[in-house]
Amino acid sequence: MTTQVVILAAGMGSRLGRSLPKPLTELSDGRTIMQQQFDNIHHAFGKRAKVTVVVGYKLEHIVEAFPDASFVYNEQYDQTNTSKSLLRALQASQPGGVLWMNGDVVFDPRVLDRAAEMIARDQSFVTVNTAKVSDEEVKYTTSAEGYIQKLSKTVKGGLGEAVGINYISAADKAMLVRHLQRVDAQDYFERGIELAIEQNRILVEPVDISDLYAVEVDFAEDLDRANLFV
Template sequence: MSTQIVILAAGMGSRLGRSLPKPLTELSDGRTIMRQQFDNVRAAFGDSAKVTIVVGYKLEHIIEAFPEASYVYNEQYDQTNTSKSLLRALQASSAGGVLWMNGDVVFDPMALVRASKLVARDQSFVSVNTAKVSDEEVKYTTGPEGYIQELSKTVENGLGEAVGINYVARRDKAALVRQLQRVDDQDYFERGIELAIEQNGLRFEPVDISDLYAVEVDFAEDLERANLFV
């Protein structure tokens, strides 16, 4: 079975101040953020990987740029957050696990190569950076066995930050879908993961990619930093 990949790209991305959807922002090497993500997917999983993009804001521009992808529409893109975009994608997915990423992350191709080992053994995971812990980012803690325990922006004494590249195993997907249905419209998908860990006993392994680059592009200065790597 080919690997199922989801890119969450429904949001308006207003903080960056561009007219097009943020994933179509051009990098210094001439590729867009999303094209860099597609290239990384192919490098790690080959041409057989199935990519589904969750769209909303100005969706026609993304569809035109990536006609080879499949699409899921979040018609409430201006009223909901990533929890509901991921929910739609998981509900539309085939049997099997799903790897997903935020559509505004510029990252080292090796991040997916490293993640592919856990995908191969169908282990749910959250990619993390332990080199920094910023107040405004999604942070995490682990339990006694080393699996993710807390995962949110309000975590205290976090061990690091989630970078926006994650995987849910086949056996865990139904429980995550139920929790994503329960969370508030404005919640991030991490809230669904956290509830599934707490209430359903799901085990998400932290995958440390601190030695690799991964930049979430929210503001102009983030884009400048991302362009230092590509």
């Protein structure tokens, strides 16, 4: 089955202070953040991977840069958060599991090699970094069995940070969609995952990529750090 991949790229990314959508920010190697993501996707899953980009802010620039992708429009990009962008993408997806990532993450290609093993098993997962636990990032805890239990920015005693690259299995997708429909417009998609875990007992594995690089680019200093790796 062809791997379904979603890139969430509807937001305005105002904190970085650029005129174009943040995923089109150029890296030191000449690629944009999103081009690096596409290269990583093709590295792990081949050119046949079906990539859907959720667009909103200045969408024409992203559509022009990646004409071979499919697009889903979040017309409320300035009023909603990633929960509603992911909801639109999952509702538009074909049967089967979906891998998705935030459109501002610069990451090691080997992250998706590791993810591919889980996707082959159709196991829902969240990639995590246990090397640091910052207050402003999405953090997680696990159950006694080792599955994700809590997943939010307000988690106390977090074991690490969520990286922003995740997968929902075919079996779990409908439940996640249902919770994404119910959460607040300003919630992150992690709230939908957390509710599906709490209420439907879905099993979401943490995939540790602490030995690989993954940088979410929110500010200029994040971009500087990402450029050290590419």
